[in-house]
Amino acid sequence: MDLLNGLLNKEKRAIARMITLVEANDEEALRILSDLYKFSGKAYVIGITGPPGAGKSTLTDKLASNLRKEGKKVGIIAVDPTSPFTGGAILGDRIRMNKLATDPGVFIRSMGARGHLGGISKATHAAVKILDIAGFDYIFIETVGVGQSEIDIVKATDTVVMVMVPGLGDDIQALKAGIMEIADIFAVNKSDRDGADRTKVEIEMMLDFSCTNWRPPVTKVVATYNEGIEELIDNVFEHKNFLISSGTFLEKRILNSEAEIIGLIKDRIIDRIVNDSSNENDVRIYAEQAAKRKIDPYTASVELLVKSMKEVDNSGCKKG
């Protein structure tokens, strides 16, 4: 009850505690979050992603600072699916955030891979909701890398800013191919370096091949010197206006909800099969048989699934 009131009163400590409890799959906290879900949906959620070394943290800080000047409350969730650190721990260069961290209108949370029963994607979705309910106007989700889990995380956002940087090397082609469809805005950071114009041109050329109603703007920025940040914020507002005026805003949020629901279903089933003490041994036994080539993994997965379904059936609806 204290937690509930603290959350509705937008107390930082209550918010932090709530996120920690939800990360730990605390039933009471999840029930509160279910109940309060109807108060969410007001915050605008911005994903910041891109390859390692692109300066995403610095850029997020500057975006947050500029929004603060307009009196907006800003939440930052820094997600690193490859990091073992979690729960308010420090994500590499997140130490720079000191100035923001003491601002009462800013809430910062780092999330690593460990300590999240049910996956980092679920924990991120939950943290966004908690900050949303607590009245934050803008919520940034910053992720390292552009792998599948980052794409999953991005499915919790309204606008995705892809941060690129000059001179990423050979893999830029492969990277760009995969990120084209998730990026709403491109920021070429560290654009005081050689090759920034070339990177911008390369991105524009790739965009020439896609024919969507929204053409992602490509903006050169130097986050460290606060250059181009206002333009980037304008890009975000333009994208938001586009989503609303084109009628795709709700559709995007429906797709986000769909992804979240499917993720939750996956978690529940795996939780049942793997963490149920009676089944844990089963999975292990099947895996041993498969490693020894006595059963193939396809057959094993069917047999385990049938078993777990039967257990649901036996406990859920008794047969004469």
Next chain:
Amino acid sequence: MDLLNGLLNKEKRAIARMITLVEANDEEALRILSDLYKFSGKAYVIGITGPPGAGKSTLTDKLASNLRKEGKKVGIIAVDPTSPFTGGAILGDRIRMNKLATDPGVFIRSMGARGHLGGISKATHAAVKILDIAGFDYIFIETVGVGQSEIDIVKATDTVVMVMVPGLGDDIQALKAGIMEIADIFAVNKSDRDGADRTKVEIEMMLDFSCTNWRPPVTKVVATYNEGIEELIDNVFEHKNFLISSGTFLEKRILNSEAEIIGLIKDRIIDRIVNDSSNENDVRIYAEQAAKRKIDPYTASVELLVKSMKEVDNSGCKKG
């Protein structure tokens, strides 16, 4: 039947066709793969991973070329979870592979995210098995990035080589924290560049903090000039010998099988809930309700799961 014989006769065309069919979830191909599974397990599987721009493709090519000189048959599966390209398409710099591609003792396959019903992790596991059955001695799985999906893919391997490169920027700390536990060997590629020794020292320092029975060697290489490749191959052999002599080889393969079986179960359930035409509308309807804040996603996931379980029950075991 032609496919089965072609596969056992190690014909490249049959192998390629089989991988394509399994990617498309072809039932007949999956049945063949189940039947032939008992012939797999002989190949040694090596994961090559690391951040974008580390030169993984070039390094993989050189490792493969050197193993070819010893008469070994080598398969290469280049996985890019962020790429839309699939099925033999060209992965960025994979064009360099021309020389290897014409070698009858080498099979190369690129895999993108699209066109894989059931996920790229499943398709990669299947491709490894097909190459294994077809008698390849060494199979490389090369992945871009170090996100969760890459970690999943790495769970299909015996030895993981993490390719680092001097001057990765600020994110290197975060990257290193996450990859410590999946790397069996570190290669510092492009080590003719400034900062290679510093990178090596940084990795060694992190390794000083871990206390496992196997200490990953850190080897400086320049893949482009074939420098350090033999030493890296020796590292792989040493790790293989360690796994066998320490009795952890089977344990590792059991854990790999466990991860694969759990992945297959996830795929089956999601396939049932999302792709079943009667349910597809349900997921969509729930997502719409959630986006409009009329139901919360936690409740939605439970209701959908209960429904899908009931359907299994109704079709599987009729009640009086």
